Amino acid sequence: MFDWPLLRGPVPSVVVILGAVSCIYLLAARGRRGWWSRTVPIVVMIGVIVSVIADKVIDHVLYSASVPVEVLAWIGFGAGAIALGVARAWRATWWQRGVVVVTVLVVVAMAANSVNRYYGEFPTFRAALGLPAAGEVAFKSVSAVVEQPQLPVSGRALDQDWTPTVRPPAKGVVTQVYIPGKVSRFTVTRRAYIYLPPAYSDPRRPLLPVLVLLHGIPGSPSDWLTAGGLAATMDRFAAAHRGLAPVVVMPDATGSLLGDPMCMDSRLGNSASYLAVDVPMWIRRHLQVDDDSRRWAIAGLSYGGTCAWQLALRRPATYPTFIDLSGEVEPSLATRAQTIRVAFNGNAAAYTRATPLHMLAAAPHPSVAGIIGLGRADTTFGPQQRLVYAACRHAGIDVRLLVLPGAHTWQVWSVGLRRSLPWLAYRLGITAP
Structure with a gap:
């Protein structure tokens, strides 16, 4: 039921x-x-x-x-x-x-x-009631370290070299953990969710790439699982690739349901450092994944989409690959004036330096690539996404535009991620061209 x-x-x-x-x-x-x-x-x-x-x-x-x-x-x-x-x-x-x-x-x-x-926020009664995802397991049951994981071969995709030692399970597993803001001191109030693909359970698991996936505002780390059907999307992809898919980590990107730290380090909290320092550090310490950041990506919807391309520009050594679904041209509160006053103590120059468009103009980003997604009927965020796409192209970034039927809804975001997976898998070294 x-x-x-x-x-x-x-x-x-x-x-x-x-x-x-x-x-x-x-x-x-x-x-x-x-x-x-x-x-x-x-x-x-x-x-x-x-x-x-x-x-x-x-x-x-x-x-x-x-x-x-x-x-x-x-x-x-x-x-x-x-x-x-x-x-x-x-x-x-x-x-x-x-x-x-x-x-x-x-x-x-x-x-x-x-x-x-x-x-499309609550697809089932389970989602509407806030119940745990079906098949969710305790993190301690999946955190064991394999002594001899299969290392990636330079220049070759995982699906060219890795063969399961046992038959992969039909589905990956979902678990949840608390990722503290030890370095950033960012206040985290909710637990992160993690999807581990079937290949992760193999006795000789490959070192899989990582996708950090962000929610919107209002929103929570579980949204991609409940409303976005993430586990089913990744399971289908893994079934077609011998159990291979990215390890997906869904952290608390805002600190609360309605919090808006704008994915920056400001008076509102060091949310950028939390996502770019604390979260990767925790992943590397507690999950057995590919340590090469060239095989790491960040993605999100709405606020999370804006945050994804912000961090790709600000921290390209950490997240050189991004997917921005229905994001904004720049992070903001109700208005730009309010943003500068509240988050930057009235310092307009400091805010300008922190905006993605300024970062695009200030320095080249040759290692960065991404997808800009929007709903065709999204009259608020759609035009902004087209500006983001044009600015990225003008700056020489390898970026693709994905236009989907729908507005600012999960029908766009869940389909957008699913449509982006083939490109993402190639970019992260899972599949060959």
Whole structure:
């Protein structure tokens, strides 16, 4: 039951049908004076007001991104259902109030799942309830060191030289750990998640490349697993390559659900040093992987995408390969002025020096390569991604543009990562050209 899909199939269809029936019941208040002429218009007005407030709060307070009209409509619809339920319950009997509460909850569930279907944030009940991923194991059960791992051969891809000593399992494993900010002193409040491909469990495992994968804002390290279907994506790739795939580490990139340290070292915290120093240091100490940073990559969505190309430019010796899905042209809070004031104590020059576009113009980056991905219907971040792509091309960086159907949603990000895997596998030395 926990793995029943919420984005397609019978569950959302049943929710829509029950929601429609519940709406009819809430509206059908026969015999009430002024119901259609006064009460229902007031309820509609309440829904509109709530939608406007939600747009302002999300855009200007929580996250500087416009909210799609479809999402705002469902938010207002849910708020209107609550208001309508209050009006129906007024002067009702106790059992009638019980029915009203149930129908309001059904309508709100329909509205919430409609918003969820737009973004694709919670594909299953397991994801919506925040339960551990299916098949998750304790880190101590997979952290053993193999005494004789197969070393990569210079100039050759792993799939040309490595043969499993035992039949690879059908799936990799997922585990979680705490990666502290020992050097950066960045405050980390959540545990990181790790995907280890089937080849990692081989008695003579190859030294696999590493992909550091970042979430957005609001977001958490588990998002790529729950909403993005990362394990299934990597398992499919590994099944076609004798169990080979990158080791994927998903750290806490922001320190909290709504935190926005802008992937910089600033007054908001040394998040850049955490991701470029603490995380790689922990990986090398606790996982048996390829130590050559030329076979390391960083990727992310939205905030994480911006962070990925920032770190590729700022720390090319650590992350010479990046995938930026729906990122921004530069990191910022609500406005550039607020960013400079809050994070850089009013020092505009210091902020400018820290922006990716300045880094592109200040020095060449011959070792860096990446993919810039965007949703064709993403009117906020799509144009910014095209600017990032043009700037990278102008600076001589080997970069590719990936345009996908959709907007600022998981339908773009999960597909974007999957479409990028063949290029990434070649770049990280897993497959030959």
